[in-house]
Amino acid sequence: MSKSATIHLDPGGNDVGGDGSRARPARSLVRAVALARMHAPGRRRIVVGEGVYPDTEVKFEVADSGLEVVGAAGARPVFLGGIRIEGWRAEGAGTPFWVAEVPGVRDGGLDFRALVVNGRFAPRARHPAQGAIRNDSDFPVRWMSTTKGGWERPPTTEELTTLRLRPGSLPETLSEHNAELTIYHSWDESLVGIRVWDRARGVITFSTPAGHPPGAFGGWKEQARTFVVWNTREGMTQPGQWYLDRDRGCVVYWPLDGERPGEAVAYAPTRTAVIRLAGTAEAPVRDVRLKGLEFGVTTTPLVAGGFGALRFEGAIEGHYAHGLRLEGVCVRWAGGQGVRVMHSDGVRCRDCTVHEVGAGGLVFSGNGGEVSGCLIHHIGRTYPSALALRVGGDDWRVHHNTLHHTPYSAVNAGGRRLHIEHNRFHHVMEELVDGAAIYVFAAKGCVLRGNYTYDVRDEQVHAYYLDEQSEGSLVEGNVAVGVPWPIHNHMAWNCVLRRNVCLNGGGLRISFPNCDGFRLEHNVFACEGELVFEPSYTGVAVLRRNAFFSRAGAYRWVFHDRLPSLESNAGPTPALPLNQGSVTADLGCRCDNGVVSFANRELAARLGLRAPDVSGAGCGRE
Numbered sequence: 001m002s003k004s005a006t007i008h009l010d011p012g013g014n015d016v017g018g019d020g021s022r023a024r025p026a027r028s029l030v031r032a033v034a035l036a037r038m039h040a041p042g043r044r045r046i047v048v049g050e051g052v053y054p055d056t057e058v059k060f061e062v063a064d065s066g067l068e069v070v071g072a073a074g075a076r077p078v079f080l081g082g083i084r085i086e087g088w089r090a091e092g093a094g095t096p097f098w099v100a101e102v103p104g105v106r107d108g109g110l111d112f113r114a115l116v117v118n119g120r121f122a123p124r125a126r127h128p129a130q131g132a133i134r135n136d137s138d139f140p141v142r143w144m145s146t147t148k149g150g151w152e153r154p155p156t157t158e159e160l161t162t163l164r165l166r167p168g169s170l171p172e173t174l175s176e177h178n179a180e181l182t183i184y185h186s187w188d189e190s191l192v193g194i195r196v197w198d199r200a201r202g203v204i205t206f207s208t209p210a211g212h213p214p215g216a217f218g219g220w221k222e223q224a225r226t227f228v229v230w231n232t233r234e235g236m237t238q239p240g241q242w243y244l245d246r247d248r249g250c251v252v253y254w255p256l257d258g259e260r261p262g263e264a265v266a267y268a269p270t271r272t273a274v275i276r277l278a279g280t281a282e283a284p285v286r287d288v289r290l291k292g293l294e295f296g297v298t299t300t301p302l303v304a305g306g307f308g309a310l311r312f313e314g315a316i317e318g319h320y321a322h323g324l325r326l327e328g329v330c331v332r333w334a335g336g337q338g339v340r341v342m343h344s345d346g347v348r349c350r351d352c353t354v355h356e357v358g359a360g361g362l363v364f365s366g367n368g369g370e371v372s373g374c375l376i377h378h379i380g381r382t383y384p385s386a387l388a389l390r391v392g393g394d395d396w397r398v399h400h401n402t403l404h405h406t407p408y409s410a411v412n413a414g415g416r417r418l419h420i421e422h423n424r425f426h427h428v429m430e431e432l433v434d435g436a437a438i439y440v441f442a443a444k445g446c447v448l449r450g451n452y453t454y455d456v457r458d459e460q461v462h463a464y465y466l467d468e469q470s471e472g473s474l475v476e477g478n479v480a481v482g483v484p485w486p487i488h489n490h491m492a493w494n495c496v497l498r499r500n501v502c503l504n505g506g507g508l509r510i511s512f513p514n515c516d517g518f519r520l521e522h523n524v525f526a527c528e529g530e531l532v533f534e535p536s537y538t539g540v541a542v543l544r545r546n547a548f549f550s551r552a553g554a555y556r557w558v559f560h561d562r563l564p565s566l567e568s569n570a571g572p573t574p575a576l577p578l579n580q581g582s583v584t585a586d587l588g589c590r591c592d593n594g595v596v597s598f599a600n601r602e603l604a605a606r607l608g609l610r611a612p613d614v615s616g617a618g619c620g621r622e
Contacts, residue, residue, distance in 0.1 A: 005036075005042065005043060005045060006020075006044075006045045006046075006047055007020035007026065007032045007035045007036050007044070007045070007046045007047070008020055008021060008022050008026070008032075008046075008047050008049070009025055009026050009027070009029060009032040009046055009047065009049060009053075009077075010025040010026075010027070010048075010049035010051065011049065011050075011052065011053060012025075012027070012049075012051075013025035013026050014026070014027055015027045015028050015030075015031040018031070019035070020032060020035040020036075025049065028053065028056070029048075029053060029056055029069070029079060030057075030058050032046045032048075032069075033046070033058055033060070033064065033067070036064070036067055037063055037064065041063075041065070041066065042066060043066060043068070044066060044067050044068070045067075045069075045070060046067070046068070046069045046070070047070060047071075047072050048069065048070065048071050048072060048075065048077040048293065049075055049077060050074075050075035050076065050077060051077060052077075052078045052080060053077065053078065053079045053080065054080045054082065054083055054084060054267070055080070055081070055082065055270060056079045056080060056081060056271075056274050057081060057271045057273060057274060057276070058274070059276045059278050060275065060276065060277045060278065060285055060288055060321075061278050061279075061285060062279060062284065062285055062286075064288065065286040065287055065288065066286065066287050066288070067288055067289075068288075068290075068291070069289070069291070069293065070289070070290075070291040070292055070293070071291065071292030071293055075292070076292070076294060077292075077293055078293075078295075078296070079274050079275075079294070079295050079296075080267055080274070080295075080296055080297040080333075081269055081270065081271035081272070081273065081274040081295075081296070081297050081298040081299075081315060081334075082112075082116075082267045082268050082269035082270050082271070082298070082299075083267065083268060083270055084265070084266065084267055085100050085102060085251060085267065085268050087100050087101065088253070088261035088262070088264055088266070089261060090261065091252065096239070096254055097252050097253065097254050098252070098253045098254075098255055098261055098264075099245075099248075099250045099251065099252050100250060100251050100253075101249055101250045102244075102249065102250060102251055102268060105244065105245075105246060105250065105251075106246065106247075106248070106249025107249075108246075110270060111244070111246075111299070111301075111302065112244065112268055112269045112299040112335065113180070113191075113231075113244075113299060113300060113335055113358065113382055114268075114269055114297070114298070114299060114300075114333065114335035114358055114381075114382070115242050115251065115253075115266065115267075115268055116266065116267045116296070116297055116333045117240075117242070117253065117259075117265070117266045118256075118264060118266070119265075120240070121332070121333050121381055122240055122241065122242050122253070123240060123241050123242075123381075124230050124235070125230065125231055125232055125234075125236045125237075125241050125242065126228060126229070126230055126235045126237075126241070127170075127171075127228070127229040127230075127232055127234050127235035128228070129235070129237040129238070132223070132227060132228050133166075133169050133170070133226060133228065134166060134226050135163055135164060135165060135166065135169070135215065135225060135226065135227055136164040136166050136202075137162070137164045137214035137215035137225070138215040138218065139155065139159060139212075139214070139215045139216040139218070140219070141153055141155075141216070143216075143217065145468060146441075147491065151216075155212070155216075159213040160206075160209035160212075160213055161195075161206040161208075161209050161210070162203060162204070162205060162206070162213075162214070163181070163203070163204040163206070163214045163227065164203055164214070165202040165203070165204065167202060171234045172199065173233075173234065174229070174232050174234055175232060175247060176194040176196075176204075177194075177247055178232050178243060178245060178247065179194050179229050179230070179231060179232050180192065180193055180194075180229070180231050181204070181206075181227050181228070181229055181230070182227060182230065182384075183210050183214050183227050184226050184227065184228075184432075185211065185212045185216060185217055186217040186223075186224055186432070186433060187307070187385065187408065187432055187433065187434045187435055188211060188212075188305075188306065188307050188308070188309075188385035188408075188432070189211075189383065189384055189385050189432070190209075190210035190211045190212070190304035191230075191302065191305065191382070191383065192206040192207060192209075192210055192302070192303075193206065193207035193208065193302050194206065194207060207302065208302065208303050208304065210304050211304040211305075211307075214227070221433065223432075230243075231243045231244055233245075233252070238254070239254045239256045239257065240254065240255075240256050241253075241254050242254070251266075251268065253266070267297045267333075268297075269297045269299035270299070271299065272298055272301070272312075272313045272317075272335075272336060273313045273314060273317035274295045274296075274298065274315045274316065275290070275315070275316045275317065275318075276317050276318070277316075277317070277318030277319065277320075277321035277324065277341065279318070279319055279320030279344075280319070281320055281343070283320075284320035284321065284322045284344075285318070285320065285321045285322070285324075286321075286322050286323050287322070287323040287324075288321060288323075288324050288325070289324075289325040289327065290324075290327070290329055291325075291326075292327070292329075293330075294329070294330040294331070294332070295315040295316060295329070295330070295331045295334070295338075296331060296332045296333035296334050297333050297334070297335075298313070298314075298315045298334045298335045298336055299335040299336075300312045300313075300335045300336045300358060300359070300382070305359065305385065307385065308360060308363075308387040308390060308408070308409075308412060309336070309337070309359040309360060309380070309383035309385050309386045309387075310337075310360075310363060310387075310390065312335075312336030312337055312340075312358075312359045312383070313336050313337065313340055314331075314334065314336060314337035314338055314339045314341070314363065315331050315336070315337070315339065315357075316329070316331065316338070316339040316340070317340050317341070318340070318344055319341075319343055319344070320342075320343050320344060321341055321344040321347070322344055322345045322366075323345075323346045323347070323348075324346075324347045324348070325347075325348045326339065326348070326349045326350070326352050327348075327351060327352070328350075328351050328352065329349075329352045329353075330353045330354070331352075331353075331354045331357065331361075332353075332354070332356045332357065333356055333357070334357040334358060334359075335357075335358040335359070335382065336358055336359045337357070337359045337361070337362075337363050337386075338354035338360065338362060338376075338379075339352075339354065339361070339363065340364075341363070341364050341365075341366075342363075342364075342365045342366070343366055344364070344365070344366040344369075345368050345369070345393075346366075346367075346368050346369065347364055347366060347369040347370070348369070348370050349369075349370070349371045349372075349374060350370070350372050350373050350374070351372075351373040351374065351619070352373075352374045352375075353374065353375045353376070353621075354375075354376045354379065354388075355375070355377045355378045355379065356378050356379075356381065357379050357380075357381065358380075358381050358383060359379070359380065359382065359383045359386040360379055360380070360386040360387045360388060360389075360390060361376035361379050361386075361387070361388045361389055361403075362376065362388075362389045362390070363387070363389075363390040364390065364391050364392070364393075364396075365391070365392040366392075367393045367394045367396075367415075368393075368394070369391065369393070369395075369396050369397075370396070370397045370398075370399075371389060371391065371396070371398045371399075371401060372397070372399050372400050372401065372619075373400055373401065373619045374389075374401045374619060375401070375402050375403075375619050375622070376388040376389060376401070376402075376403045377402075377403065377404045377405045377406075378405045379405075379406055379407070380406060380407035380408065380431070384407035384408060384431040384432055385407070385408050385432060386406070386407060386408060387406075387408060387409055387410075387412045388403045388406045388409070388410045388428075389401065389403060389410065389411045389412070390412045390413070391411075391412075391413045391414075391415070391418070392413070392415055393415045394415045394417055394418075395415075395416070395417050395418075396413070396415065396418050396419070397421075398411060398413070398418070398419070398420045398421070398423065399420070399421045399423065400421075400422050400423065400618060400619055401423045401424075401618065401619055402423070402424045402425075402618035402620075402621060403423065403425050403428065403437075404424075404425065404426045404427050404428065404622070405427045405428075405430065406427075406429065406430065407429075407430050407431035408429060408431065408432045408435050409428070409429065409435035409437070409438075409439040410425050410428040410429075410436075410437045410438070411423065411437065411439065412435070412439050412440075412441075413438070413439070413440050413443070413446075414440060414441040414442050414443065415442070415443075415444070415446075416444040416445055416446070417445050417446065418440070418443065418446040418447070419446070419447045420438055420440075420446070420447070420448050420449075420451065421447065421448070421449045421451065422450045422616065422617045422618075423438070423451045423452075423617055423618060424451070424452050424453075424614075424617040424618025424619075425437035425451070425452070425453040425456075426453070426454050426455045426456070427455055428453070428456060428461070429456060429461035429462075430457065433459055433460040433461060434461075435461060435462070435465070436461065436462035436463060436464060436465035436488070437451070437453040437463045437464065438451060438453075438463070438464050439462075440465065440467065440470060441468060441469070441470070442467075442468065442470060443470035443471075443473045443492075444470070444471060444473070445472050445473060446473040446474070447473070447474045448474070448475045448476070448478060449474070449475075449476045449477050449478065450477050450478065450612070450614055450617060451463075451478045451479070451614065451617060452479050452594050452615075452617040452618070453478070453479070453480045453481075453483055454480070454481040454482050455481075455482050456482065458484040458506065459485075460485065461483075462483070462485055462486060462487065462488040463478070463480035463483045463486040463487065463502075464478055464487050464488075465489065465490075466489045466492040466495055467489075467491065467492065468490060468491040468492070469491065469492070470489070470491075470492035470493075470495060471492060471493050471494050471495065472494055472495065473495045473496075474496050474498065475487070475495065475496070475498070475500060476496070476498045476500070477499045477612045477614075478612075478614070479500070479501045479502075479591060479594065479596060479612055480500075480501070480502045480503070481503050481591045482503075482504060483502070483504060484504050484508065485508075485509045485510075485511070486502040486504075486508070486510070487500070487502065487510045487511070488510075488511050489511070489512045489513075489515050489518065490512075490513050490514060490515065491513075491514045491515065492518075493515060493516040493517050493518075494516070494518075495517075495518055495519075496518070496519045496521065497518065497519070497520045497521070497523055498520075498521045498523070499522045499523065499609070499610060499612065500523045500524070500612075501589065501591065501596050501611075502524070502525050502526070503524075503526050503527065503590070503591055504526075504527045504528070504529075505527070505528050506529045507527055507528075507529035507530040507531065507532065507554075508525055508526070508527035508529070508530075508532070508550075509531075509532040509534065510525060510532070510533050510534065511532075511534040511535075512534065512535040512536055512539035512540060513534070513536055514539075515536050515538075515539035515540075516538045516539060517538065517539075517541045518535075518540045518541060518542075519540075519541060519542040519544070520540060520542065520543050520544065520546055520577075520582075521542070521544040521545065521546070522544070522545050522546065523546045523547070524546070524547045524549075524589055524609065525547070525549070526547070526548075526549040526586075526587065526589050527549070527551070528551045528552060529550065529551075529552050529554065530550060530554035530555075530556060531549070531550040531554065531556070532556045532558060533548070533555075533556070533557050533558070534557075534558040535558075535559065535577070536559070537559055540577040541578065542577055542578045542580065543577045543578070543579045544580040544582065545580065545581045545582060545609075546582040546583075546607075547583055547584075547585060547587050547603070547607060548582070548583070548584045548585075549584060549585060549589075551586070555584060581607065583603075583607070585600075585603060586600065587599070587600045587603055587604055587609070588600045593615055594613065594614040594615035594617060595611075595613050595614075596614075597611050598611055
């Protein structure tokens, strides 16, 4: 055995005769890790050569603490948790489709919801092609808030597994063996299979329970009364789509113009994770470093993913992996999360990229971690409740990241002393509602500062959102442009909003339902349409030198206490905020690529306003 602590890995290597030297490299990461374990504990490094490493799954245990796996100079190695699909042929019978048999599909040994074709995360067959199908299910039970335990009464198993159809809403030819349904809720969805379709009664029974009953939340959100069908022949409406035909044991694909069967490079996932950091509370894995590597092509089980699709594993999956360092890592084409590392302290994730994944981007829990310089975009391809970045725990620093094109919240965080600063967001919350560019639950002493959000649709979606049990937190120096409902706070108390600027070409809404004791200081809220300021009765305690402006001259101050789903106070009396010099006036405020300016400098000076500059927010990559 070589005395060197460096193991070399190359697609042209040999796992049988290779000793990990530069001249005789290993071929698989499994073998390279085994060779590294033969060295004494300490700094051990695996240097990975250029190329693709398919069908990879490796477990790092406590004995692998301190191990580094890095790309060779100038190389960009790719580890895939799947296999190449070959043997494509024309289906014939007058269709434009290709088919390829995949071992294990017919007998149920292999099942997947992601397919990569010629470098694309190919879209699945979808019925209908656009929009969704309304159902007749109903669940008239009050949602009491997360803090109060959710539903006023727990749903029954029957309610969680039954969908009532409208007559004629599904094609009679649809294969229930192949079909999968996305049942929309409010802030999440459930992907389920069909166990039984009773066509006579118009009732579908799911193969596994949904996260909420179909029809739940339908009293206030029409989308929550709808569903979509995936993975059926009826959903093949355009080139580039595919479905897994479990009845025939094959993949069916509609090629794009110019694609040829013999030249197609397609991968199907066989594993739910590529890297597993398998520590325990008693024996954690420590100080593993992954640098300059790419991971992808993983699958997920057919079960409801829950809030944020957090049930699903990452291509990099870890538990009790203290001191983990991810540097310049890229994850794409994962069926689940890009990265999910739980119960892990001191994680450092820097300059990484996650895109084109079925669920979320980066998911972390633990204390004292950092996420910086990362680019996360086009996530949630299969699960629209996916979160671009989720951190849970204390003392996290999340800064200078760029997140865009997310179906739900970009940053979702919870814990104490979190610092979320200088991040850039656009085109977030594109499918679901009740979330934000930055959403924080139970934020204790947290800071949201210097963030920049723009180009967000006009729905119940926000830029900055302190939710239930948040207290003593600071939202300062943030900018939101083109976000109609930029600031929303709910069941939070004693927080400060200071020196934020919110501008919109339409209306603007700022809200504080069920909040208490907020202080608003030196903020600017300006719009062309109606400006709605919506505190609860004691939600805003102090208004100090803020500027409100509606060019239409339309201002509306709305007091309310409880949401319709909660009990109301008897005869509440509004408690007017202490107004210390706030005005309704035009500052001539504008924002150019994150640089805010005030044309009326005299008024700005009198109010003590400073124009924020958030042009440096983000990682500098798109």
